[in-house]
Amino acid sequence: MDLIKQYVNKRKGSYFLSVILAIIGVVAGLFSYVYMAKIIVNILEGISDISIYKSLCLMILLLFVIKEIAAGISTSISHTATFNSLGEIRNDISKKLFKMPLGDVLSRSSGELKNIIIEQVDSMETSLAHLVPEFTANLVGPVLLFIYMFTLDWRLTLLSLIPFVVGMATMMSVMNAHYKEMFGKSVAIGQHMNNSIVEYINGIEVIKTFNQSESSYKKYADAVYNNASFYYNWMGESMNRVAIGRLLSPMGIITIIPFGILFYINGSIDLGNLITLIVLSFATVSSILKIMNYMDDMSRISTITSEIGKILDSRELENEEKGISEKDYSIKLENIEFSYEEDKKVIDDISFDINPNSVSALVGPSGSGKSTLAKLIAGFWNVDKGNIKIGGVDTRHMSLEKLSSLISFVSQDNFLFDMSIKENIRIGKKDASDEEIIEVCKKSACHDFIMNLSDGYDTKVGEGGGHLSGGERQRISIARAMLKDAPIIILDEATSYIDPENEALIQNALANLVAGKTLLIIAHRLKTVTDADKIFVINNGKLDAEGSHEELLKSSSLYKEMYESSLRGEENA
Template sequence: MDHTEKHKRGAFSYLFEWAAPYRGKCALSVVTATLGVLCAVVPYFCVSKIVTLLIAGERSLSPYLFWVVAAALFWAGNYLFHSISTTISHGAAFAVIADTRRRMCEKLARLSMGKVLARPSGVTKNIIVERLDGIEPTLAHVVPEMTSKLLAPVAILIYVFILDWRVALWSLLTFPIGMLAMMGMRVGYEEKYSRYVKSGKNLNAVAVEYINGIEVIKTFSQTAKTYKKFTDAAHESAHSAIDWMKDTQIFFSLGMVVIPSVLVSVLPACVLFYLQGTLPVNEIVVIVVLCLGMMPPLIGAMSYSDDLAKIGTIVGEINSILEDEELRRPETNVQLDRFDIEGKAVRFSYKDTEVLHSVDFFFREGTVNALVGPSGSGKSTLARLIASMWDVTGGSITIGGVDVRDIPLRQLNEMIAYVSQDNFLFNETVRENLRKGRPGATDAEVEASARASGCHEFIMQLEKGYDTMVGSAGGHLSGGERQRLSIARAMLKDAPIVILDEATAYTDPENEAVIQNAVARLVRGKTLIVVAHRLSTITDSDQIVMVRDGHIEAAGTHETLLEDCTLYRHLWETHIGSKDAVEVK
């Protein structure tokens, strides 16, 4: 089934597909819910029998007692079956949500970095956490309870048909009117709800941005009210919710009132047929009481109409991740005898804008290679293409003579240690953050990598040493400490190819020597690609590649480029001048 055909499927077909491993539980919850609703209807029948006995002048206690006990037992059965159904359906629903959330996280790992970064992190988080939880009412309530609540009125209606088919037909008069009201609610519903959801996701993303940038915002004396981007997002979210409610709730309320009001049509019919002498009083009592019994399940079923209207949008959002196009890679590992890296006519575009224009390069195994150039020249993009965070738009990148697109993603990730300037750490202990480099590493190996990278001393000064929690994104540590831990993590991985994407760009002078020594140990005997911010740190590189406006302008050693490349010489003089100025200060 191709991508287009998949989108033609209905939301419920996806839900049933995701719930397939729990099909038995879902079916059992429907059965028990149906039994519960039927048990809830039987007491109305018992009441009608008691009223009939009263009309008939019955003075013996036993028949009344029989129907009272029967009503009590069935009412208790209703709560019992409802509890069983709810327990089963919620267990299945939360299992489906957990499985789907796991699949979404695994899917993100298989997407190109470009696709992941194109969607704001707040939006992705909103879909995986809040929006995915939106399928819980449908799976846990709508499927079992709405099904059962619709079956109970059908059973009552059949019984009324048996008693008097004319009254049964009259009881159906409210349904067309109510359904027209519900259809009115659905007109434009998806567009209005989609706008509400979109504005909510935008508000979520802007709120995350606002919180992350709170230091800058406070520095320039802004508040949530004066930060226009935030206030606009908040107003749009509020207005979209109000517009959605105004346009749908009148129709929804009308449908909720009209459809269950079967007595509005049944009572006049019963009176008419009674006056004609064709409908006895005892049957009127039974019919009226049973019609009263139809109201609670009908109201309950109608209350889920809003969930039914929403589910299409929710499933669409979930599928925006689950069905996104992946990096296509083989499953079987390839044999690599060497780890030199070569690019031929490499082109790459962000959306419709080409940022790398047919570049060629060669990084020999075991050498140190630096990518330098002005901001926005494309050097970080080139490093990320080598790590296969994106696929090239044109040309090829090979490792050991094998195109990176022909190497399984897991194998490629194992052979590349990538350290970025973000130095991201998880909200776990220092030990577990380091172990991310090699999950099977022993405590001794973790400590050895920390010593080699110059981290051990400051780690031991922390409150709990290696068992200290680093905080969200490593917030409990300084920038230099996070950098050193990131290098230690890469060192523990012991990959044959190391990419440092401006990993030491913001190193303070106190940490620079320590980090440079750690980097030297990390890359010993490996193929190193470093995106350089400080030219003084890469003067000993085997090859320096000058990138400018998406082209490779020159390549060679530091001395060669100083002689032959005007741009490199200018950048070097600027760097040395700024460095001298800092030292003078």
């Protein structure tokens, strides 16, 4: 609930006005029953003056008009404020994901994140748009009407509440700790179902290739069935008490009529007040019952906000802008240690220097920690121990935006968004002109294939760039990095998806990208980095050796073995 208060307080003026208008609407609707009761009493007393009935009917009509206008404006204001709040929550989650360590983001499945950002944030709409004004109004309105009823006869007013209290107690017995526990389970089961659906869709190609449709579909179907079965059983055990409570709550008439008749017979209440109290008992209870429609939201909101809060309260990268300018674009690692999991070091006490405007390479066996080092330098994670400095400035003393502006990261699986080629490239520089985009595309050897597409630069690439080949996606990624024009370039297996006939094009594109930059390459094919100024050999998270290609052939048995193995692999290819 604290999370809701945080966003409500930002727009408390709008919500306050919405609550006031909602109260006016509810009170107007409730007090129309007072005039209805007067019409009934006048009829029973035999009054035949039509003008009296006209004025009473006009008053009822006026109150209904006030009710509808006030409720309509209140709803409009609360929804506007709510959708702005939901948009802000989603923006805050997106910003938080940017500030979180990459590993913490990737540890959550895409189905889980989608469920939180879309479904769970959407489910807060009822609570914010309706709960705040309508719950308050439907509580204040009946209280005012009960005060009026007390002035007519306090005995019957209290008696009319007995069925309501019993009914409410029966319904509220459902909203206990068990309900909260079950709702928490429902969220987990729903997320599991979302994960299964996303996995089934994303893996459809593998499923078809290996003829695993039956087993894969069964996993997906079981998740959907378990979700439905859970809700069926949960609602089944809860609905009996809710149904009994809803039946009893509006039955104030079973106490007010017999005692009312008794009081009327002994002369302690007149007929007019008795009829008015009977009519108003229906009005007050029906209004309070509307509150029950929001009790379910109140019970589950803590679970929903807890899931959202887990993201918003997650640890962030320890980057704080100190306003210190880097003297150059050198990179220095000092006694770096890093673990994805506690007590399981991936990087163990590594130190080395990368000179500005130089070409350096990280090589080593698969799983040695090369890509992890590159991502640490790029600021995707904070190191556990040690320091990474760019131009003499600790990267943790730079804002994430500043650090991002210094580095272009081109990996083997750069992601393309489901929008036009032009807009995907413009991510590198949001204010780039079409001419600038075309120019970098020519330098990255992708202008010609783009012009052969149906819509040229306006061609949509599909989800993840699925409408393009691996080589085409890679060249667009290089164009995007080239447009960014960062002084430091990190290439993480950037040519791994390239077929031989396109490799020359990609290598020329990369040469244009890295000209005059500080370049760090992570590669398995050692032939591509033999001309590097310095090569760092990483093995089991440690720095095994460093030097030029020729130096390492003499000093590092691991490097020599890897290089010779790489040559044999290319000869056999």
